[in-house]
Amino acid sequence: MVALLRSWAVTLKLAEDEARRWSRAGWLHDALRDAPEAEMRRWAPHVDGPVELRHGPAAAARAELEGERNADVLSAARWHSVGWEGWGWTGRALYCADFLEPGRSFDRPARAALATAFPDDPDGVLRDVVACRLTYAEAQGWSLPPESVAFRRAICG
Numbered sequence: 229m230v231a232l233l234r235s236w237a238v239t240l241k242l243a244e245d246e247a248r249r250w251s252r253a254g255w256l257h258d259a260l261r262d263a264p265e266a267e268m269r270r271w272a273p274h275v276d277g278p279v280e281l282r283h284g285p286a287a288a289a290r291a292e293l294e295g296e297r298n299a300d301v302l303s304a305a306r307w308h309s310v311g312w313e314g315w316g317w318t319g320r321a322l323y324c325a326d327f328l329e330p331g332r333s334f335d336r337p338a339r340a341a342l343a344t345a346f347p348d349d350p351d352g353v354l355r356d357v358v359a360c361r362l363t364y365a366e367a368q369g370w371s372l373p374p375e376s377v378a379f380r381r382a383i384c385g
Contacts, residue, residue: 229257
């Protein structure tokens with residue numbers, strides 16, 4: 229996924245500091261994904277919901293303790309699984325890259341097309357990714373965290 233973020237940063241000709249933020253967010257977002265549940269609860273004790281939604285907040289808390297100070301990077305890692313309406317483009321790009329990374333096995337052609345389109349239409353791709361992710365979650369009968377609902381409203385109207 230970091231490779232995807234880097235390729236977008238190059239194509240978009242991002243300033244070096246912003247490109248580095250995108251890469252750091254990419255490296256951090258799943259830092260604790262495979263950690264035992266007890267460790268995730270230690271780093272993110274106040275997060276409600278399934279353990280799958282705890283790894284982002286846990287990774288952000290640990291990164292902050294270890295010296296990461298950039299609010300864009302920390303919020304991107306913290307909210308990458310659910311979305312957050314307060315994001316700038318670091319979080320929005322990570323949210324898209326997390327869904328569009330080539331390693332995922334579902335709907336590869338459609339996701340590859342969206343990944344290719346991102347540099348030309350980041351707003352449109354973001355809207356499509358938000359709609360896909362949240363429509364799928366609702367179809368599975370999952371309840372959406374309030375952050376996801378607010379994010380969809382902010383992005384999709």
